[in-house]
Amino acid sequence: MKRPGVLPTIIAVFCAMLIALIIYGVSSTGADTSLDSAVRSGKRPQAPGATVALPKLDGTGTLSIGALRGKVVVLNFWASWCDPCKAEAPVLQNAQRRLERSGDGTVLGVTYKDFAAESRRFEREVGVTYPSLRDDKLKLAPKYGTTKLPETFVIDREGKIVAISRGQLDQKFLDSALDKALGGPAA
Amino acid sequence: MSLRRIGAVLALALALAACASSASAATARTNLTDVEDEVMCDTCNVPLYIAESPRADQLRREIRVLIAQGETKNEIKATLKDRYGPAILAMPQRSGFSLAAYLVPILAALGLLALMAVLLPRWRRRGRERDEEPPEPDLSDADRGRLEDELAQFDGR
Numbered sequence: 010m011k012r013p014g015v016l017p018t019i020i021a022v023f024c025a026m027l028i029a030l031i032i033y034g035v036s037s038t039g040a041d042t043s044l045d046s047a048v049r050s051g052k053r054p055q056a057p058g059a060t061v062a063l064p065k066l067d068g069t070g071t072l073s074i075g076a077l078r079g080k081v082v083v084l085n086f087w088a089s090w091c092d093p094c095k096a097e098a099p100v101l102q103n104a105q106r107r108l109e110r111s112g113d114g115t116v117l118g119v120t121y122k123d124f125a126a127e128s129r130r131f132e133r134e135v136g137v138t139y140p141s142l143r144d145d146k147l148k149l150a151p152k153y154g155t156t157k158l159p160e161t162f163v164i165d166r167e168g169k170i171v172a173i174s175r176g177q178l179d180q181k182f183l184d185s186a187l188d189k190a191l192g193g194p195a196a
Numbered sequence: 197m198s199l200r201r202i203g204a205v206l207a208l209a210l211a212l213a214a215c216a217s218s219a220s221a222a223t224a225r226t227n228l229t230d231v232e233d234e235v236m237c238d239t240c241n242v243p244l245y246i247a248e249s250p251r252a253d254q255l256r257r258e259i260r261v262l263i264a265q266g267e268t269k270n271e272i273k274a275t276l277k278d279r280y281g282p283a284i285l286a287m288p289q290r291s292g293f294s295l296a297a298y299l300v301p302i303l304a305a306l307g308l309l310a311l312m313a314v315l316l317p318r319w320r321r322r323g324r325e326r327d328e329e330p331p332e333p334d335l336s337d338a339d340r341g342r343l344e345d346e347l348a349q350f351d352g353r
Contacts, residue, residue: 019310023307030296090254122239124255126261145279145280146279146280
C-alpha cells in the first residue's frame, strides 16, 4: 500500500488543529448549568464565590457573600438597562421587607455590566432599599453561570443554594424559595 | 526679493502653520463615532457601532459622559477597560482562547509558506521533465504500423 506523502499529512494535521480549536472555542463559551441540575435534583450546592469581595454600589466599601453566612441571602443579578429587572424589583423589595423584619437575611443585588451612575439612578427610581454590589469585571456572575438577566439565587444560612430563577421571578417563586431557605437545610 | 526678506516670509509662514495646527489639536475633541468602533457591546458580543440593544445605548451614554469630561479616545478606552475588563475592547485579548485570533493567521501563513516550499520545487521539477521529454503517444501496434506506413507514403511523395 502506498504511504501518504508529506503534503497530505501536513494539510490533515493543520485541518485537525483548526477543528480542535473551533470545538474548544464553542464548548468553552457555553453557560455552566451544574448548579441548576444539582438544585433540580433536590441537592443544595454550595454557593460559589463566597470569598469574592465586590465593591458596594453606594461606594461604602466591599462585601462578599461569605460575610453574610448565617443569614438567608437572595442573590439577584441585575442591570439598569434590563427591563425585566425593573419589573421584578418590587417582588425583591417585598422579600427584603420580610427578611429585614424578621432579621433572617437580606436581598443582595449584584449589578452586571452596568454603568454605576445609572445603577444608582435605577435604585432611586424603583425605590429598592437592599444593598447591591458591582460586578463590572465579572468576578462573581460567571461562577453562577449568569449570562442573561435577571437571575436570582436563594441561599440558605449555611451558604447553600436552595432555589434558582433564571429570568424574571414572581412573588410565588420567591415566597416558596424563602420558606425553603428559612426552614433550615435539607436533610 | 532679498534673502533676508524671503527668510522672514518663510519664518512667518511656519509660525502661522504651527499656530493653526496647535489650534486644531486643541479644538479636536474625541467623538462617539471615533470610539465606538474600538469598543465592544459586552452583552451582544459585537462592536458597539453596529450594536442595537439597551446595553449598547447605555455604553454610548457612558462614552458621551467621558467625552464631556474631556477624555481622549485612548483615555476613554482605558477607563472602560478599567471598569469592565479587557473584553470591552474590540481588539482580542492576548491571553486565553482569544490568543487564537493572533496565532491562527500566523500559523496559517507559515502553513502556506511550508506548502509552497514543498510544492514549488515539485512543480518546477515536473515542468522541467515535461520540457525535456516530449510525451510519446500511447499507440497500439496496429495504429503504430498504420502511422509508419502513412509517414512512409508521405516521405515518398
